Amino acid sequence: MEKMKLLDFIIEQYERSSKWDNETSGNASFRIEEKHYKIIGKSALIEEAKELENSDLLKIRWVKGYYNIDIEKVEYPLSNMAYFYQISKRKPKYIAVAEQKDMVMKYYLTFKKPWIRSYIESEVLPKLEKGDYEKKPEKMEQLYQCLSGLDRLESPIFKRVFSKRYLNNSKVFEKELQKKIIGIARKYGDFVEDTMDYSMEDSDVLNQLYIEEYSQELNIKGKLRIKVEGSLIDTGCFPYGTVLNSQTIKNAIILDNPQITKILTIENKANFTAEPMEEGTLIIFSHGYFSPLERNFLKELADNLSGQPVTYLHSGDLDFGGICIFRYIKKQIFPQVKPYRMDKDIFNKYKSFGEPIEEVKLEKLKKLEEPMLQELINLIIKTGLVIEQEAYL
Template identity: 40%
Template structure:
């Protein structure tokens, strides 16, 4: 269709010459450096060109360009008189060094400039983005670096092809770099993007993808860390962070001393409580058990001296800080730490995350060989790609037994399977 359009609109041999010059990926890229544009190119004069421009008009234009020393015939000779004798011109030859003159005559913007203008503009915009803040969080710096690398490969990143989306993305990166504490998604979007829904509508998927690639606190595997957890790690709250606990946790809040033991079936500490609660030194906690799945957490009964904590997968930054402070509070009196999870890759990663970022001395609960084979009939078969992820994971010594069970059977087991025999989990909890 494009060639048909050119045939309909071309009215001069200069347009034909420039179309010939711009065809392909070689000559036009050398346009700024005329020293590299030495050489000649030829165009055959076929009947189609006469039909397109008109024979008399084409002949006139060729002679006019020849008179200006811009054309030769196929033998490098001066073109003259051939049309008056009834002969036909076979081809014309133009010099690459004359291309700027042809562009000037046609009024066309050179292809080099047309092609590279978007890259130059985006490069300048990225320079302005970098200059907006003195330092960048490493993972956000890598996001910008990826855009710059695309430009070096002469590729316009997909997120930058639409001007409005590009501006939202740039403003989002700047905002994420600026925030120091978690902020609601809607509030973040309103403050930095001028619209409370712009973040979620325009760039949320891209930001999540970026974080999975570059943020060290985010797991790349979607099956392990959900999108809401990814956003939480980079400071965007999609819901009010809530920590569900069951047992005795003593703290002071707004001048009142509170003991969650009064809530025999558990209670929830919302984000503001986590932020302002002052942990009291007179704790009775001797054991903390974190639980991945809500159903298991709800089924586990209150036991004096034990604090049960629902992890809902990965703990958020605010929850991690609260639990680390609790560990420091219990430091002098000492306590044991356990985590119980799905017997799968995700459960392994969650345990490792807790061990690395909250409780260094945490131990697995009901994540051993005995438990695995007790509930193997409820297991789910996994493909080789999944098993390879398990195989490649360098697990702590406490989980090597579980890792071998998964690889040996090719199965994983969800924690809810244990609810078919609640006494078993209670036995593990009390042992």
């Protein structure tokens, strides 16, 4: 790393001031402190100041009684800033900010997804207006290449395939960008409800962006009629359930299913497996939050069933996460869904299996409102206990 010089400190002070946007009228000064001597070296700093003074670029004000020994401050006209940048081989801040604005707007005009546009409108552009810019422009370019790739995704893709395709390296997304992207998505994506307060796992957030760690699989149990590439499929012939992988979900055509009178989603795999097949009921393992691909498939199924009476139920953990997942399904997939085995009687029945709730989740739960589960929420707050579904087995 190149050693700091007096001009570097002068430039940094100028860039922190309100005059950073190429204001060159008037004068300014820079007060020398002991820390500057320590960083640059006292003799080197004094020598540099003298050279600049001899070139009529600044004026030295010596500490009284310490001429040629200790500098109080240096004074200079702001009209010299362009030359200071030139001899320091630094790009002026106003130019760097303008370049980044141009780059951001070039990408922004191509973006379609609301969460990405909101991030730029609400965060990036306001920061640039204030002069808060990325000091490493190559990192910013990399971020926008990533956002551009995410903006184009309409179907699931494996994480490393995405990284290779859009960032030219199979591991760079996970190592350098994943945390940043998840943070942006949590803040601006409507697929993460504000009331959830970061309750989704990182992998769930990535799934909402169509980024997969592994192939998505929708576990179902019950009779569902679909058509895939000309073949009629009736999942009712699998008494213990079956799995629809990503390609099947993506390419399936949902047929008429007059036999379905109830849809039950279950949060945990063990409970899904133990749930017996029931005539007229389609049981679905939610594994937490459904991905966009699964969500769209289930919304299409609900649309197909809209002309017939169907009961929608969800069964999940009696905790903060389980309540949030119920809210997600209600908001994003099945508006008519009602809680199942998530009430006061079930809580009291399995209370002996309860575990203490984490303090941070308890505080979040106190701010959560869900009329259909308010009785359960109040019980958890009162007892400080949460119960996982597996306790029922």
